Amino acid sequence: MKEADSSNALIMFLMCAIILFFAISYVILPQKNFSENENRMLQTAPKLTLSKALDGAYFRQLHDYYSDQVIFRSYLIETKALCTLALGKRQNNGVILTPDGYLVETHSYTSANYQYLTQNLTQIEKLMKKLQGMGVQSYSFIVPRKVDILDEKFSDFYSNERSKNAWYLLEEDHISLVDSLNNAHSSNDIFYKTDHHLTVYGTYSVYLELSKVLGFDPIPLEQFDIKTLSNEFYGTSYSKSGFFFVDTEKIYAPSLEESKYKMTIVDTGLEFDTLYDYSYLSKKDKYGVPDYEYLKKLYSFVTKLIEDKTCISASV
Numbered sequence: 001m002k003e004a005d006s007s008n009a010l011i012m013f014l015m016c017a018i019i020l021f022f023a024i025s026y027v028i029l030p031q032k033n034f035s036e037n038e039n040r041m042l043q044t045a046p047k048l049t050l051s052k053a054l055d056g057a058y059f060r061q062l063h064d065y066y067s068d069q070v071i072f073r074s075y076l077i078e079t080k081a082l083c084t085l086a087l088g089k090r091q092n093n094g095v096i097l098t099p100d101g102y103l104v105e106t107h108s109y110t111s112a113n114y115q116y117l118t119q120n121l122t123q124i125e126k127l128m129k130k131l132q133g134m135g136v137q138s139y140s141f142i143v144p145r146k147v148d149i150l151d152e153k154f155s156d157f158y159s160n161e162r163s164k165n166a167w168y169l170l171e172e173d174h175i176s177l178v179d180s181l182n183n184a185h186s187s188n189d190i191f192y193k194t195d196h197h198l199t200v201y202g203t204y205s206v207y208l209e210l211s212k213v214l215g216f217d218p219i220p221l222e223q224f225d226i227k228t229l230s231n232e233f234y235g236t237s238y239s240k241s242g243f244f245f246v247d248t249e250k251i252y253a254p255s256l257e258e259s260k261y262k263m264t265i266v267d268t269g270l271e272f273d274t275l276y277d278y279s280y281l282s283k284k285d286k287y288g289v290p291d292y293e294y295l296k297k298l299y300s301f302v303t304k305l306i307e308d309k310t311c312i313s314a315s316v
Contacts, residue, residue: 025071032069036283037077039239042068074244081242090157095241098153102193103237103246104146106158125173139213140174143198143206146191146237149181180209193249195235200226200254224254230281 031044046061070076084092096104128138151160170176181202184190190202204221211218233251264271
């Protein structure tokens with residue numbers, strides 16, 4: 001009986017010690033404003049006011065504060081994701097981890113999402129009709145999601161059939177890029193492994209499809225100098241997934257020519273002698289390192305389309 005009492009006392013002591021440890025950590029450790037892994041702002045200690053207390057906002061913020069500022073947060077998130085995999089599930093926080101290391105965000109097929117989709121399409125179609133009434137020829141390209149193209153990577157353990165039903169509605173009045181991206185995917189990585197965005201090759205395949213519809217001669221891919229900007233890129237799917245143990249990947253961008261340019265960021269006054277702001281390469285979010293020469297060419301191309309009274313609508 002005494003041995004049982006001693007065991008219970010030891011368990012009670014350990015539980016109290018753990019609770020006390022976490023409680024003290026909130027007091028002595030500095031608050032973090034931003035999570036690099038999750039790529040989002042964190043809730044700091046909320047200020048109590050009468051209005052916040054009455055409408056419940058203070059208690060919601062307090063709950064988020066204890067969740068966001070908990071010690072070892074990143075390790076706890078990663079541990080939870082590992083436990084999910086150990087249970088035989090390959091999905092965490094709505095993100096699938098494929099056997100070859102792709103992170104693919106899923107999208108629930110609900111009546112609310114369907115209604116949201118139809119509302120967006122209605123607005124796009126209204127805009128196109130208005131432009132056509134002004135004599136502007138309009139085209140609407142619907143860019144598919146990563147989950148629509150890479151389904152062969154996860155079809156053994158996740159069904160995407162209901163989500164694909166939306167494309168029957170989209171393809172009635174809009175130009176779908178599903179087939180062109182499926183063809184491009186067979187020879188190149190058109191999506192980043194840890195992100196939902198298209199890579200250079202995915203974007204170029206959309207550009208080729210655009211050239212067919214609008215009737216212009218596309219610039220050959222060989223004329224683009226594809227530069228590797230970083231070997232340590234993690235995208236937004238990585239931030240959402242909790243699978244913080246996956247490998248890094250390269251992020252790269254095209255450039256048509258090597259020339260010197262003076263680049264100024266107007267709102268901050270920063271100036272650079274290159275097309276890139278390389279300071280972003282030291283951060284997790286590397287999308288702030290744009291290829292300004294490429295954007296300049298794209299701007300000229302879009303300007304010409306406007307002058308020719310041609311309008312393009314690209315939707316995701």
